[in-house]
Amino acid sequence: MPSFIRGYVRFVDAVNYRIGRMAMYVIFVMVAVLFYSSITKAFFDPALWTFEFAQFLMVAYFMLGGPYSIQLGGHVRMDLLYGSWQPKTQNRWDAVTSIILIGYLMMLLYGSVDSAIYAVEYKERSYSIWRPYMWPIKFIMVLGIALMLLQAIAQFFKDLAAAIGKPIEGAVPDNLSEKGI
Amino acid sequence: MSYELIAFLMFSTMMLMLMTGQRVFGAIGFVGAIAALWLWGDGGSVMPFSAAIKLMKWYPLLTLPMFIYMGYIMSESRIADDLYKMFHVWMGPVHGGLAIGTIGLMVIISAMNGLSVAGMAIGATIALPELLRRGYDKVMVTGVIQAGSSLGILVPPSVVLVLYGMIARQPVGQLWLAGAIPGLLMAGLFVLYIAIRCRMQPNLGPPLSKDERRTITWSDRIRLLRAGILPLVIFFSMTGLFVMGVTSLVESSAVGATTATLAALIKGRLNRRVMEATLRKTLEVTCMFMWIILAALCFGAVFYGLGAVKAIEGFFIGDLGLGPWEILIMMQLSYIIMGMFLDDTAMLVIVAPLYIPLVGVLGFDLIWYGVLYTITCQIAYMTPPFGYNLFLMRAMAPPEITLGDIYRSIIPFVLVMTLGLALVMAFPQLALWLPEWHYGK
Numbered sequence: 318m319p320s321f322i323r324g325y326v327r328f329v330d331a332v333n334y335r336i337g338r339m340a341m342y343v344i345f346v347m348v349a350v351l352f353y354s355s356i357t358k359a360f361f362d363p364a365l366w367t368f369e370f371a372q373f374l375m376v377a378y379f380m381l382g383g384p385y386s387i388q389l390g391g392h393v394r395m396d397l398l399y400g401s402w403q404p405k406t407q408n409r410w411d412a413v414t415s416i417i418l419i420g421y422l423m424m425l426l427y428g429s430v431d432s433a434i435y436a437v438e439y440k441e442r443s444y445s446i447w448r449p450y451m452w453p454i455k456f457i458m459v460l461g462i463a464l465m466l467l468q469a470i471a472q473f474f475k476d477l478a479a480a481i482g483k484p485i486e487g488a489v490p491d492n493l494s495e496k497g498i
Numbered sequence: 499m500s501y502e503l504i505a506f507l508m509f510s511t512m513m514l515m516l517m518t519g520q521r522v523f524g525a526i527g528f529v530g531a532i533a534a535l536w537l538w539g540d541g542g543s544v545m546p547f548s549a550a551i552k553l554m555k556w557y558p559l560l561t562l563p564m565f566i567y568m569g570y571i572m573s574e575s576r577i578a579d580d581l582y583k584m585f586h587v588w589m590g591p592v593h594g595g596l597a598i599g600t601i602g603l604m605v606i607i608s609a610m611n612g613l614s615v616a617g618m619a620i621g622a623t624i625a626l627p628e629l630l631r632r633g634y635d636k637v638m639v640t641g642v643i644q645a646g647s648s649l650g651i652l653v654p655p656s657v658v659l660v661l662y663g664m665i666a667r668q669p670v671g672q673l674w675l676a677g678a679i680p681g682l683l684m685a686g687l688f689v690l691y692i693a694i695r696c697r698m699q700p701n702l703g704p705p706l707s708k709d710e711r712r713t714i715t716w717s718d719r720i721r722l723l724r725a726g727i728l729p730l731v732i733f734f735s736m737t738g739l740f741v742m743g744v745t746s747l748v749e750s751s752a753v754g755a756t757t758a759t760l761a762a763l764i765k766g767r768l769n770r771r772v773m774e775a776t777l778r779k780t781l782e783v784t785c786m787f788m789w790i791i792l793a794a795l796c797f798g799a800v801f802y803g804l805g806a807v808k809a810i811e812g813f814f815i816g817d818l819g820l821g822p823w824e825i826l827i828m829m830q831l832s833y834i835i836m837g838m839f840l841d842d843t844a845m846l847v848i849v850a851p852l853y854i855p856l857v858g859v860l861g862f863d864l865i866w867y868g869v870l871y872t873i874t875c876q877i878a879y880m881t882p883p884f885g886y887n888l889f890l891m892r893a894m895a896p897p898e899i900t901l902g903d904i905y906r907s908i909i910p911f912v913l914v915m916t917l918g919l920a921l922v923m924a925f926p927q928l929a930l931w932l933p934e935w936h937y938g939k
Binding site: 358383385392400417422431458 | 515516517518519520521522523524525527528531532535543544545546547548550551553554555557559560563564567744745746748749750751752753755756777778780781782783784785786788789790793841883884886889
């Protein structure tokens, strides 16, 4: 693999790793917001913004955390045939079928950019009592999908490199094993 | 090209794509997106993303990360250890008692969590090694843990019923209550099966030896009962407050997550390692589910747009000319068969919107159908070659348990579950009595 491809893979891996690690902690914010919501509902006037805000957090959580979850190998595959193949055969097939993953993400990205432009142009607001502007969350979605696409492409290069017998060495800092997990 | 042909093409392409072993969400999303583009051109090009907006608005799904988080906090911090010991001591003297106790443990974990992941993790790490060490038959105990943990989605709280509630527009509170009695019934049937089997073949599940029983004093037994307090607190703070109407659905799941964290903290089991493992696995599993649901929503929208609901109605009622009950049974059967080969969560999102209107047309109660649907899901999650429970079991089980053991282990339990399904079908009051009593319908 040419050095710029190696560089690309390492760069994307490192960026997505850091963003994913940050996204991981968003769950605490979600718990806090919803917990606050139940307290206000039980004892004071119910807060109006909490549910919608929690929805936004949830979207940010799984979209920005998505690339990291790919790095962790967290996505199920149907392994009726796949599971019985040699690792090299798996890499080969993955390199070929990456095209469907990349294709799907590109269409998703197209839709998200379209929707984000609309949100900015028409100053779109949500139909709720809180009426937040929609562009911030749509920007986050565009970013998340774009990062997912970059990761899918990096994954394609990794599979390709492994399939031709010259794997790209792990770019993600492997601090997981040293913590004994 | 006729719509039926397009629909058939979509399903078979999805199947083919899944077979290549690409990540499930990519395969399903791609087929949905391409079909949308091909059918509706430019208007269809934004459909994959419209699904993301729809997903965002399904706010009850916020319970999903909460339950996943809770499950991992409970299994990683091992706060359920005492609970296992409690069942161990109390049920040990009976033939197959430890296996029966494991079912009891699973029921309690199911009452604290809405997914089967937690039960599976706790069962595979705490109960399974212990059962194997005691000379229990490995095929049977593997089945016990898979079947027991599958109760997680039937006994309230339940994420599958949350998803169903969103699709069928039914109140989640009633659905959860409807799942309670069938869940306990199912657990009872499992226990009955284990007890009978172990009485006939005592070598499958030897009771604790006399020497060992003598070492356990009554004060030990009473002391261990205290382990039962924690689940009661968690159950009350979550499902209890929700059913009483104090907190809303997603709020109660957050309260449950907080309670579980506090419980681990008070027991002194919360450390960096537990937190890191919990957070990372929560992100991993949540992302997996959310991306699959995102892709499946797009696929499902295309399917819906093709008029698949009318087509299915026409097929069952018109072409086959079946009565309501036959259709109902056909639907459950087709779901189980499709669930063997396709991704189960995606199936839920794609197939439920097609079947539920038909169930309404036939005049069945949608709360009751929710319970049938969940039991069918339980079976689909366990049946090879494709099932989450199978995946999880393979990842977590000790090496001496082979894939063949896992596949074989579920056969008797799937039969027992089918019996449970039939019972709930034949006696709808099993599901409907509790919600009717509580909500005074």
